[in-house]
Amino acid sequence: MGSRLASFVVAALWAVVGLAVFVALWQFATLGSTAVPGPLDSARTLGDLLSRPFFNTTNDKGIGLHLYVSLRRVFLGFGLAALVGIALGLIMGAVRPVWSALNPLVQVLRPVSPLAWFPIWLYIIEEPAQSAVIVIFITALWPTLINTAAGAGSIPRDQRNVALVFKFRPLAYLWHVLIPNALPSIITGLRLSMGIGWMVIVAVEMLQGNSGIGYFVWNSYNALELDKVVAAIVLIGVVGLVLDAILLMLSRWVTPEEVHG
Numbered sequence: 001m002g003s004r005l006a007s008f009v010v011a012a013l014w015a016v017v018g019l020a021v022f023v024a025l026w027q028f029a030t031l032g033s034t035a036v037p038g039p040l041d042s043a044r045t046l047g048d049l050l051s052r053p054f055f056n057t058t059n060d061k062g063i064g065l066h067l068y069v070s071l072r073r074v075f076l077g078f079g080l081a082a083l084v085g086i087a088l089g090l091i092m093g094a095v096r097p098v099w100s101a102l103n104p105l106v107q108v109l110r111p112v113s114p115l116a117w118f119p120i121w122l123y124i125i126e127e128p129a130q131s132a133v134i135v136i137f138i139t140a141l142w143p144t145l146i147n148t149a150a151g152a153g154s155i156p157r158d159q160r161n162v163a164l165v166f167k168f169r170p171l172a173y174l175w176h177v178l179i180p181n182a183l184p185s186i187i188t189g190l191r192l193s194m195g196i197g198w199m200v201i202v203a204v205e206m207l208q209g210n211s212g213i214g215y216f217v218w219n220s221y222n223a224l225e226l227d228k229v230v231a232a233i234v235l236i237g238v239v240g241l242v243l244d245a246i247l248l249m250l251s252r253w254v255t256p257e258e259v260h261g
Contacts, residue, residue, distance in 0.1 A: 027039050027040070036226060037230050042227055042230040042231050043231075044227075045227040046231035046234060046235065049232075061211070063213070063216060063232065066215065066216045067213055067235070067239065069211045070212040070214065073129065073133050074197050077132075077136025077137040078136065078137075078193060078194055078197050081137050081140035082140070082144055084145075085142075085144030086148050089144065089146070089148025089182075090148060090149075090152045092145070092149040093148065093150065093151065094178055099149065099153065103149075106146065114135050114139040114200045114204070115135070115203055115207070118132070118135050121134045122208070128208035129208070129211075131208065135200065135204050136201060139200045140197040142193075143189045143196065144189040144193045147189030148185060148186050148189055151181060151185025154181070154185075155178065155181045159177055187250065187251035191247045195243075198240050198243060199240070201214060205218075206218040217236075
């Protein structure tokens with residue numbers, strides 16, 4: 001326990017040093033500039049935004065409401081992608097013909113920019129908010145699907161042989177062999193999916209333009225309020241860090257011996 005605490009303290013100190021160096025370089029780079037805000041101006045603006053995060057008027061909303069809208073869209077798309085990606089990935093990894101049939105299609109669709117899907121779905125369903133959720137679903141699907149399939153396809157041969165000897169039924173094989181071996185890869189895929197989804201939602205909301213943190217950034221830019229843009233960027237980064245930390249804690253709780261970061 002003492003060594004873990006010492007390691008945590010040392011890591012925290014180095015993190016503070018890195019942050020201090022970054023802020024100092026930022027301050028130095030913006031000296032004498034009236035166009036780009038420095039860290040102190042951005043911090044004051046962020047404090048003002050967080051002092052009334054949930055106000056809601058006819059023409060404006062607090063940044064907390066924009067964050068809530070963005071997080072709701074990301075979690076909806078991410079949840080759907082997790083359900084489809086894990087289920088389909090397990091099947092692809094366990095059944096070789098399914099892998100052979102679907103893998104080429106996955107490799108063709110995976111490199112397509114998520115933003116390329118947005119106008120298509122916007123035209124189909126004519127609803128920007130739902131289109132954004134679908135784009136996040138497509139974005140988050142591939143990392144989860146590919147990592148799950150890779151984990152399910154790399155089960156040790158001896159475990160497969162044991163399952164054959166004991167004549168495991170499909171559900172028993174799924175629960176006792178397939179999922180435990182694929183779980184570390186599944187968690188890794190989920191972490192990647194959440195990170196990419198949170199990154200893409202900002203760009204999508206800049207395009208759909210009526211709510212969300214991406215809309216807030218674009219609207220602040222159009223109003224030439226760059227201090228708000230920088231403050232929002234800091235907040236986006238912090239939220240992304242928290243989301244990844246939550247999934248990392250989940251991974252260590254679920255598979256403490258196999259997943260460490």
